[in-house]
Amino acid sequence: xxxGRWGGISHPDLDEITVDDVLRALADPTRREIVRLxxxxxxxxxxxxxxxVAASTLSHHFRALRKGxxxxxxxxxxxxxxxxxxxxxxxxxxxxxxxxLASAD
Amino acid sequence: xxxGRWGGISHPDLDEITVDDVLRALADPTRREIVRLxxxxxxxxxxxxxxxVAASTLSHHFRALRKGxxxxxxxxxxxxxxxxxxxxxxxxxxxxxxxxLASAD
DNA sequence: CGGTCTGTTCGACACACATCGAAGACAGGT
DNA sequence: ACCTGTCTTCGATGTGTGTCGAACAGACCG
Numbered sequence: 165x166x167x168g169r170w171g172g173i174s175h176p177d178l179d180e181i182t183v184d185d186v187l188r189a190l191a192d193p194t195r196r197e198i199v200r201l202x203x204x205x206x207x208x209x210x211x212x213x214x215x216x217v218a219a220s221t222l223s224h225h226f227r228a229l230r231k232g233x234x235x236x237x238x239x240x241x242x243x244x245x246x247x248x249x250x251x252x253x254x255x256x257x258x259x260x261x262x263x264x265l266a267s268a269d
Numbered sequence: 270x271x272x273g274r275w276g277g278i279s280h281p282d283l284d285e286i287t288v289d290d291v292l293r294a295l296a297d298p299t300r301r302e303i304v305r306l307x308x309x310x311x312x313x314x315x316x317x318x319x320x321x322v323a324a325s326t327l328s329h330h331f332r333a334l335r336k337g338x339x340x341x342x343x344x345x346x347x348x349x350x351x352x353x354x355x356x357x358x359x360x361x362x363x364x365x366x367x368x369x370l371a372s373a374d
Numbered sequence: 375c376g377g378t379c380t381g382t383t384c385g386a387c388a389c390a391c392a393t394c395g396a397a398g399a400c401a402g403g404t
Numbered sequence: 405a406c407c408t409g410t411c412t413t414c415g416a417t418g419t420g421t422g423t424c425g426a427a428c429a430g431a432c433c434g
């Protein structure tokens with residue numbers, strides 16, 4: 165009996181997040197694009213990014229961002245909302261995310 | 270007839286360096302350590318980092334850093350010197366490398 | 375020239391990862 | 405109850421990458 169959208173989404177504490185986590189998460193262009201859109205236009209559901217990848221791939225990227233501490237997720241009806249943890253992250257890695265976001269791909 | 274240390278080491282122009290190159294290069298802890306030591310203690314030869322990896326692995330990492338635009342190399346006698354391209358990089362990706370270097374692993 | 379030191383190249387290997395389609399889980403609406 | 409819309413999980417696949425040892429190239433020194 166496989167489980168569907170389960171788990172009460174788990175987010176790492178700020179203390180647990182390493183620079184390695186963050187850099188590995190940001191080392192993918194699709195994920196950087198997600199983070200950029202979140203910063204530019206605010207919170208949004210997983211399906212509302214117009215990215216040229218399959219839904220399952222998208223899901224994989226969102227998990228990577230969540231485990232890397234880049235985003236926070238919470239369910240809202242049938243959609244899953246994403247929020248940038250940029251303020252938190254900036255206290256631990258000052259300027260890191262901002263510098264990446266400022267750099268066009 | 271394999272070639273040895275050949276090629277007149279090739280470095281990418283600043284224009285060619287993408288944020289993807291830089292982030293992929295910095296996404297490895299060994300390479301981050303190399304960059305940190307270069308920033309902290311200045312230019313040095315490949316063999317003078319006390320890193321727990323084989324020489325061939327080291328060589329692989331230096332090439333990754335060079336192709337990613339992070340360092341510049343030039344031969345000096347039998348050793349190869351490494352220089353951080355931090356000033357150059359900072360004009361293109363302001364604060365990026367500094368933010369990474371400021372974050373302890 | 376022969377030996378040594380430094381660093382690179384070459385395979386080979388294991389593992390991580392981006393990608394996809396198919397199937398499943400849940401929430402809402404009809 | 406059923407269908408639909410949204411997202412996740414699973415399994416498979418291809419590609420990338422970190423690691424190593426062995427062999428090689430070139431510089432220096434005796």
